[in-house]
Amino acid sequence: MSFLKTLKINSVRNIEYAELELSPKLNLIYGNNGSGKTSILESVHLLAMGRSFRTSKTNSLITEYDPGLAIYGETGANCKIGFSKANRQKHQLKLDSTLQKNWDSVARNLPVQVIDSNSFLLLEGGPKARRRFLDWGVFHVKQHFVSDWRSTRKCIANRNALLRAGGLDNDQFRAWDIELSQSSEKVDLARAEYFGLFEPVFKDIYKSLAGENPISISYWRGWPDGEPLREVLSASRDRDQKYGSTQSGPHRADIHVRYGSQPAIEVLSRGQQKVLVSALKIAQGIVYSRLIGDECIYLLDDLPAELDNENRDKIIAKIFKLECQLFITSIDLDSTKDFAESIPKTRTFHVEHGKIKA
Template sequence: MTIRRLAITDVRNLATVSLEPSPDINIFYGKNGSGKTSILESIYLLGMARSFRSSKLKPVIRNSSQSCTVFGEISQEARSIPVGVTRTLEGDYQIRIAGETVNNVSSLASILPIQVINPDTFRLLEGSPKERRQFIDWGVFHVEHRFLPLWQRLQKCLRQRNTLLRHGKIDCYQLDIWDQELVTVAKQVDDLRSEYIERLLPVFEQVMAKFSNVPGLKVSYYRGWDKDLCLSEILRKNRERDINSGYTHAGPQRADLKVRLERMNAAEILSRGQQKMVVSALKLAQGLLFSEISNRPCTYLVDDLPSELDAEHRQLLCDTLESMHCQVFVTSVEREGLAHQWNEKTQVKMFHVEHGAVSCSD
């Protein structure tokens, strides 16, 4: 899948931008604050109907505007699919795919699977388990169609159980029903996550071996409860604790991806450059596995690629992205920082960004 045409209206300082990207590598260069990252943000809006930079819409929508819109023509299996997303200040959204209005973001994500590598990607190591669960669930969602309804069922179950826990006078009969439902759906969600991580880790190790030798680095999956106990038993033991706190302590909502070095959290030991290589390797491994399973590439958004990488590792990252035969959108302050790091056969387009205006500079 590649974006053949992109039109952006009122995203941050981008009033009206229209461009035809390369199916391979697209480099946006310009001064800080010129709008480079906003272009990547717009592409993310097209694939996810939200920003990767802010949970609030007001800073995303251009000053004095009430809404922002991103339109793209996406090439998929020899056909072109028009896709459009509009977000308003009130939080409403409209999604249109191939001329039809759709009401779920999952349809967008299926058409345009996106991976982001940016300074915030460090949160994959440094941040809360929620960041790493989202990483896992991105992969499972894109390779296993059964996952989304199971994940939705899990969220409903947790909401109902936590509401009962906070109710005051506990209805033990109702709580038993939701405990049984949680145990059932937890096993299915955990099985899919476990299977996915089992397939991902060898790919990650292969990518990481190209980037950097970090002896003792280990990545493991934690399902959210003691591996030696069944969840039903833990829920019984934890019931009083859950009632006192008003939420469910154990279950797949507590799952995590542990990245350790010498039995310690890797983020506490690795340098910033090493951390960037680890998180980049995880993101690239996801894309490689997705392509292997689905026979489709995903789209990579790489913000400020040269940051915190020396020349050797920067070249390795470019080589890997190039070898994946996927569409890549990269930002850099300097044109020369990335202009000459690609194979001659690769179609590279350079775009200069200045004060929210974008021009092709090939």
């Protein structure tokens, strides 16, 4: 089972130094507004995925006036992961003392899902967030996906450079279109297969949370069905040249979420959106566990926000059933007391002005 045994945090936001011995099950983090609860979850996310879920600017996480931050974690399987970043400098990531070029291996050791008060952006924002969500699953269950996706991105960058250069070198275009089509077909196939497994699981979970409903999700691959990408690319070269970038391809993929015939975002209330996003994230944990035979770690930041007690309890119950490691933050212990008492090995942390007491 993937979980963090220990976590050390150095100079992350208002946390100057903290050392946490974690429960493999439930970790409850409580404290007043601004005490540093979310910063603990951000540290876990940063270690596991190389970025916070709150900001894309890692520099802003470094404690003011400190030269840099460092986070260290040890997993249940005794993997030692260390991340450090000095202000405005390149980070360093180590797995068992070996320097890592990217997060591939670390992310496989620490699969993390977040549900927080920004989760509705998965529905409301542009396709990038939904693509990232989908690719989290594809990355974990399809071993070749990362390299196919990287080749695709390289082809797109080269093709875009050619478009912007303005010349019409047909041979060069043809060469990139062929290479891009080949890697894109693989990316699309991996995504489509994953989505085929994911969709029924999501439907089940969402129905058990929200009852009978007209919500449907579908995968859009980024260019029209039934048309080979190569032909689409060659037919749209003039248009692409006008935009200065490739308009069709797997970098335009999306998950469409509909309520009947309308986009779900136009219909659902904020609370309903949060339930829907929670169902998406829980479904991903279930598919992960079925295919990998392991559990991912859930970070629930401020779960009660926008949710009534019934929905909150149902969502927590579903996540507990996954038997994963769980971090829950809240202002006080009242909202979490009942289920915390029913879970053995729960650890509780009180946060006050960046100081954490177990």
